[in-house]
Amino acid sequence: MTFPLPRKLIESFCDGVQRIYVIEELEPFIEEQLRIWNVKNPYGVSEITGKNSLPNMFELTPDVLRRTLLHGDGTTSFEKEISIPPRPPVLCPGCPHSGVYFVLHKLKLTATGDIGCYTLGALPPFNALDTTFCMGAGIANAFGIEKVKRHVLGKKLVAVIGDSTFLHSGIAPLIDIVFNKGITTVILMDNSTTGMTGHQQHPGMGKTIRNADTYAINYEELLHAIGIRHVSVFDPYDLEETEAAIKQALALEEPAVVISRRPCVMLESERAKPHHPYEVIDELCEECDLCLKIGCPAIDGSTPIPRISAERCIGCDLCAKLCHFEAIKPIAERLN
Amino acid sequence: MANDPGKNLLFAGVGGQGVLLVAELAARAAIHAGFDAKKTEVHGAAQRGGSVVSHVRFASKVYSPLTPAGEVDILVALEKLEGLRWASFVRPSGLIILNEEERVPAQLTDKPVEYPRQIDTFLIGKGFQTVLINATEIATSLGNYRAANIVLLGAIADAAGIPMDSWMAVIRQHLPPKILELNINAFENGIELKRRTHAAASHLTDH
Numbered sequence: 001m002t003f004p005l006p007r008k009l010i011e012s013f014c015d016g017v018q019r020i021y022v023i024e025e026l027e028p029f030i031e032e033q034l035r036i037w038n039v040k041n042p043y044g045v046s047e048i049t050g051k052n053s054l055p056n057m058f059e060l061t062p063d064v065l066r067r068t069l070l071h072g073d074g075t076t077s078f079e080k081e082i083s084i085p086p087r088p089p090v091l092c093p094g095c096p097h098s099g100v101y102f103v104l105h106k107l108k109l110t111a112t113g114d115i116g117c118y119t120l121g122a123l124p125p126f127n128a129l130d131t132t133f134c135m136g137a138g139i140a141n142a143f144g145i146e147k148v149k150r151h152v153l154g155k156k157l158v159a160v161i162g163d164s165t166f167l168h169s170g171i172a173p174l175i176d177i178v179f180n181k182g183i184t185t186v187i188l189m190d191n192s193t194t195g196m197t198g199h200q201q202h203p204g205m206g207k208t209i210r211n212a213d214t215y216a217i218n219y220e221e222l223l224h225a226i227g228i229r230h231v232s233v234f235d236p237y238d239l240e241e242t243e244a245a246i247k248q249a250l251a252l253e254e255p256a257v258v259i260s261r262r263p264c265v266m267l268e269s270e271r272a273k274p275h276h277p278y279e280v281i282d283e284l285c286e287e288c289d290l291c292l293k294i295g296c297p298a299i300d301g302s303t304p305i306p307r308i309s310a311e312r313c314i315g316c317d318l319c320a321k322l323c324h325f326e327a328i329k330p331i332a333e334r335l336n
Numbered sequence: 337m338a339n340d341p342g343k344n345l346l347f348a349g350v351g352g353q354g355v356l357l358v359a360e361l362a363a364r365a366a367i368h369a370g371f372d373a374k375k376t377e378v379h380g381a382a383q384r385g386g387s388v389v390s391h392v393r394f395a396s397k398v399y400s401p402l403t404p405a406g407e408v409d410i411l412v413a414l415e416k417l418e419g420l421r422w423a424s425f426v427r428p429s430g431l432i433i434l435n436e437e438e439r440v441p442a443q444l445t446d447k448p449v450e451y452p453r454q455i456d457t458f459l460i461g462k463g464f465q466t467v468l469i470n471a472t473e474i475a476t477s478l479g480n481y482r483a484a485n486i487v488l489l490g491a492i493a494d495a496a497g498i499p500m501d502s503w504m505a506v507i508r509q510h511l512p513p514k515i516l517e518l519n520i521n522a523f524e525n526g527i528e529l530k531r532r533t534h535a536a537a538s539h540l541t542d543h
Binding site for chain 2: 061062063066076077078081082083084085086087088089091092123124292295297300301302311
């Protein structure tokens, strides 16, 4: 949409019509312009229909328009006759973020989130994120909370941000923390790509959007340069290392950044690697459902003994690490 | 193509199953056959695992890609529950091609969500022409379970009213050579299966 709006074009459109319908999603932006220009008066429009009839939330589908403007029936759902459970988006099988969120949940930390696949950490079973606003807000929110609640939350607060989002808008609020003597710990979820929107290249990857070689930002050097003295790197598939790295950073009386480093499992380079799926051994499973706490969509927990889909499991081994009974093993191992 | 009402197609499934690919192929096949076509898609925040739906409309002239509820001619569901979720968009006695694959959704509550049973019986009861196909099993037997989406696409090839040479042309043009033969196989299996089901159904009504 252009701004300012093309007034002459819109006014010539209004000329000679009786009723104008302004069909726009969210706030009445175009509608308010029309009212400010008072198209009613010079052009004889007798009525403007906009947000007085249309909702300012959600998508304006044909059915919403039919219901609101044409007073039609709109959608007929079968939900009253048969249960249709929702299907929320989930982190992928083997997603590196799962390891971090399992640990955040375990440590009962307050965590401010950001925008990306990793926003899904707010959902069960992790329930790991407490806020999500806009890109870069996670770090700024954490610092804000630290400023007013340091005595309450103390060492139990972290900000979570992805690599792409960090380079886009996370550096400025982090400088703010250093400059204003904060102690907030930031977890930089470096999965070497922009996961959510489809693996676009970013300045940390060493490739341009056209896939030509370019300079790759070195996070450690960047962080040292802006005044973060404590920078550590962990592998989120190693839950003990993950927990230790986060605890170590939280214990410091200074701002710290811990980098969770493992590539997105959906990258072509990762998908090309051989995968060795796991299975649940019936005789060993105690039906405790602890493996479900990793939130993996390859595990079907609707049966008493959880089932791992051999086609979807990539063998990350996170569920097996959680199992107290060694009931989750690579499929090949059982065959041997 | 003058004043050809065309068809409204709806493709539904779970992220990662290849919903968007088959929708793209259907739209391109319609264009190849001389129709005007429009397509749009809705998918969740994550790349995989969420509910995915894509609208494809083709006719001599299409103004908007979204089909209103109750006006879809053919619904292709790559997963059963997703077929149920979008069935209310199908017109009375419209065609629903249902993959037998069931994927239990992620659990957002402590109490496990019950996967609805007898989805096909429910849809038949609603008067839809409901065709159940075990596309995932067929694709697996052909060499890769991922080709289930193309089996299902084959199952609507006749009903969509798009000439077979247009389907074949876009499949050859858009799928990588490495998996082309598998997918042509999958497509032809889908066509055959639907024809056989149709024949069986007509046979039943004959008596």
